[in-house]
Amino acid sequence: MTVHSFQEHFDSLIDRELTIEPRDWMPDDYRKTLIRQISQHAHSEIVGMLPEGNWITRAPSLRRKAVLLAKVQDEAGHGLYLYSAAETLGVTRDELYDQLHTGKAKYSSIFNYPTLTWADMGAIGWLVDGAAIMNQVPLCRTSYGPYARAMVRVCKEESFHQRQGFEIMLTLSKGTEVQKKMAQDALNRWWWPSLMMFGPPDAESPHTEQSVRWRIKRLTNDELRQKFIDVTIEQAKILGLTIPDKDLVWNDEKGHYDSGPINWDEFWNVVKGNGPCNKQRLETRKKAWEDGKWVRDAAMANAEKRKAKQEAAKAA
Amino acid sequence: MSNTNKSEWPLWEVFIRSKAGLDHKHAGSLHAADEQMAIENARDVYTRRMEGVSIWVVESRFIHASDPGEAESLYDPANDKIYRHPTFYNLPDEVKYM
Secondary structure (H helix, E strand, O other), X not given: OOHHHHHHHHHHXXXXXXXXXXXXXXXXXXXXXXXXXXXXXXXXXXXXXXXHHOOHHHOOOHHHHHHHHHXXXXXXXXXXXXXXXXXXXXXXXHHHHHHHHOOOOOXXXXXXXXXXXXXXXXXXXXXXXXXXXXXXXXXXXXXXXXXXXXXXXXXXXXXXXHHHHHHHHHHHXXXXXXXXXXXXXXXXXXXXXXXXXXXXXXXXXXXXXXXXXXXXXXXXXXXHHHHHHHHHHHHHHHHOOOOOOOOOEEEOOOOEEEOOOOOHHHHHHHHHHHOOOHHHHXXXXXXXXHHXXXXXXXXXXXXXXXXXXXXXXXXX | OOOOHHHOOOEEEEEEEOOOOOOEEEEEXXXXXXXXXXXXXXXXXXOOOOOOOEEEEXXXXXXXXXXXXXXXXXXXXXXXXXXXXXXXXXXXOOOOOO
């Protein structure tokens, strides 16, 4: 088969909504883009454990603590599904960690914000996981098999994440004045960064067209962002909380909510590394990796010792 | 700071039987130092919601896969043997349970 017909075969799989699997021929750019997107998704899950891990020891009840632990554990699992998917494309786990630790690879900028109160746990579950779900559901039909299958697993587990967050917000917003204020304050701080999770506006997103063509991206940034706004406004009404955007107004003609301008300077600044927690997040990850080296080495040494013993026993 | 490849834990493929009576299905991969750790890690990563009654782990290097590029020639012998399909056979309508 010539290179030309490999490309044609690949294109016809994409056009017919069929799945590309690890041993199929694929264009170099497709492979590179997927490695970048899947691994950055994986890094986001792992780094995303940190802002919520911060509150595990201070959860207000045993039930809240157990639930938060389970959620953070899930995020670890999601990261692992995604690293596993990325590795099918010919990159090693060590390489991926190195890219994260040296800043070559990015992770979702939302995790560079601090979790200042317990209500942040509610806001994150409700808004951040909500935005993630909106992004991940269409990805269950993405063209690359291992990525799509990982997304199916993730989506099944993600819905409890959002519900626990909303339940926290509900309890606080129906509680004392202090609790209500805390919930509103968390909403005020997490609303705009959550909208930024969908990425820059379509007009400023150069990769979108190619990603849509390859079915790596099924809906555009602005489309997903609009869906999220429409859905979440109704949820905020149930909480009796106010979304911190005075320009929110229902547009009958469009069938959507019009919304105020996003501060894209803040977005780019945080992406570039100048957010409140960028440095801290990366240092925590590097420390965990370095501090864990002796465990990795000991486990390998132990495995080799056992293997040697077994082989000696067989030979005897 | 980053380890050499020699100390990276080997890669394992994980297969899970979710319910008695079903086949083991490929769930994904993970890194572990040995088979015992691989099974425990598989339990932690792939069965947090009791999705497994049985776990198989195999080092990825021991999986052998057919080449999709050769699918045409690999499966060609089966292509024209339509007599393997039940619809190839015409039976009178009166014949029941067949």
